[in-house]
Amino acid sequence: MKVLLVDDEEQMVSTLAERLSLRGFEVSWAITGLDALAKVEIDTFNVAVLDMKMPLMSGLELKNKLQAKCPAMKFIFLTGHGSKADFKSAALDIGKEYYLIKPLNIDVLVQKLREVIAI
């Protein structure tokens, strides 16, 4: 399974990528929406894990752009506690999605990754 991680916190996304790799996932990561869009031009991913709040392009904006390029891609959102309400409100427009709250539990993330792929 190929996973694209996007979070503006480089240490967060690089460490998470390493931990998922150790669990058998093929992982690529980006720290901006533009980086992520460049990655999908040259590679194919099953799932994108997106931070909700990022400079210049939010996780939801990025999701819409990624989905336009890769209709089969599935999404999981990461959020701090403060943006959970924002996510629920925005999610009404885009349909049911998965979201996880930081700090993450790696086992829960792995479980959600497997769930979204099974859909």
Add this chain to the structure above:
Amino acid sequence: MRLTHDTVSETGLQLFAKTCISISHETKNALAIMKENAGLVEDIYLIADKGVPLDTKRIRSIATRIMDQIGRADSIIDTLNKFAHSMDEIKQRIDIRNLLALVASLSERLVSLSGVTLTVKTDVKPVKITTNPFVLQNLVWLCLNFAMDVTGEAKAVSIAAETWGNGGRIRFTGLKELSGIPAGSFPTKKENALTEVLCAEITTDVEHEELLLILPDGIAKGFAKNRST
């Protein structure tokens, strides 16, 4: 006067709330990174238990990352603490340079999310005035928000403190689209209420693409008395 007090209180609470949101988000991010790195150490030890040699350099590098994030979280909490202490006394003798550094630190996340680069230019000499630091932080915050909206393609704002007459002056520069602002749209009721409390003045200079916040050495006696009772 009542209207001014209500607007000042409301603006102050809004800044306080925004600061709490930003600080808690930043702290959560630092904690999330620490947790992932601690988790990675666990992962490495689990692998070592299966016979793979332990990479001590890797462990040291992860420990450094965790220490960096502890330092980051500590700095975030210090900033919040300084901000909260700005309410200790209604009137304080302050160095405007320090106040700008604090506002820049408090607004770091929100500035970054908007894609703007903020530079605080520090003068060598102190720029000291007696003022209400909490209200001044509010006013600087509002002016900064306005400035960030009119940077145009450059997306860069600089702020600097300088001595001006008996008081001080804060310059917000890089306001490339200042000329496109409709007349009367800035300052708004909020900025006007705060400038009244601080006996300050806001002016804009389209030619130099800057906003100037002129601050006297002292604040309205009546307001200081009313606020402290």
